[in-house]
Amino acid sequence: MLELEHLSKTYADGTRALADINLSVREGEIVALIGGSGCGKTTLLRLIAGLDRASAGAIRLDHETIVEPHPAIGIVFQEPRLLPWLNVADNIAFGLEHVSAAERKARVAHALEKIGLTEHAGRWPRDLSGGQQQRVAIARAFVTNPKVLLLDEPFSALDAFTRASLHEHLLGLWEETRPTVVLVTHDVQEAVTLADRAVVMQPKPGRIFDELTLALARPRDKAALPFEGAVRRVLTALDHSLNTVQTSPQRERDREAAALWW
Template identity: 45%
Template sequence: MGINNEYLKITGVNKFFEKDGEKFQVLRDINLTVKEGEFICIVGASGCGKSTLLRSIAGLDVEHEGEIIVDGERVTRPEKTRGMVFQEHRLFPWLNIEDNISYVLNEGTKEEKKKKVAEHIELVGLKGFEKSYPKQLSGGMAQRAGIARALVNQPEILLLDEPFGALDAFTKIQMQQEVKRIHKTQKTTMILVTHDIDEAVYLADRIVVMSSRPGTIKRIVNVELAEPRNRNNTEFLAIRKLIFNEFFAEQQIDLDYII
């Protein structure tokens, strides 16, 4: 069976919010198709609706115009086939890592669940920390646990909402490498929202660049770089500059002085 080239299809999505009795638009005419197994990064300024779009794909926010289809089914609610990792790990502080991950499992025998949890703890590099509590882990380790919990039900699509934004630079790079490795081994379709353009170029097959609010898709950039990706080579830096140009074109800033 071949790859589904329209695994995720977003058509004509418009999203409005109300504040103090006034209605304003957050997303405008979003149209996007994602292939099965593809890694998509969505970049854009704060408030452009990136996270709102991700929540809509997850089924956490279904009050919008247009439709979102995942694997042939319209998204009307959250499903275990769509895992989500948030900006903070959202682990239960009273449960250890093993129990945090097993908490979301609702199928299988006790032994089957235990085996699956162990496999995913090892997948994210946390073997030996099964009995640790969230407060005993670093930020990066807690996010690894959050990723394991999102993956343990073997979702067909993993949605990541700026999961590394609060991490220090060194840990962020480590986590980017881990997510890239997991994507390569698991073949899970992944969509990551980020403010970090270097992160997007390092991870993505395609980068979706959104405008300021109301968020529209300004451009989709294909990232055709050899693996492993080198953040300092000419091709990487050229794509990085292209994305920056999309952000600063209207401000008439000479990017040669800032990147």
């Protein structure tokens, strides 16, 4: 289990990026962090990844405190960040030096098949489309079998069709090993498509405003009423987070979401 306890972050210039974040993410759960600009979503992800240090509080993975990059935690950024001097297969294999050559080859071949790029194994990153590059980045993260995978808006620069395709590839890889996933997104439909829970954050300073369970069967039907209802619930909470200083009671927000739906 990934646990964030009273986590806060204040920068050297006095900017309070995060204040008293408490969150538990179950093993195998996909959690989407969503909120307006400046609510600290990416800062929170960097703290979990060990790329930055919290000012207060603690991050624990299976009771182990995280204070620096950890081999059990993988991350995919907005940009693919592929190594231009390595071909597609070698980019995916990057980080697998600790396993045998045979196992490395098998893992890479399987990942290439899952993301539909087997025929592109020997190509260079510059020869791929943006969507293909991001598929390689996602495969590279999954191939190490992380316990936790952090996704920092990896689909934000892609068109809607490519984004939907990558959602399917991501879930296909996730189904095999079920790592814990924390996804940062600005896209409400993306959050509802992928996540088991949406955590709505509020800015200045960044803090958790609401948590909404998304109990929808996979694969999720975007045209179905339950999906549309879940989207409206998240949109309502997001709207409140941007327009309210003190949080409203959960029951009141639920009533308002239902009223909007009907």
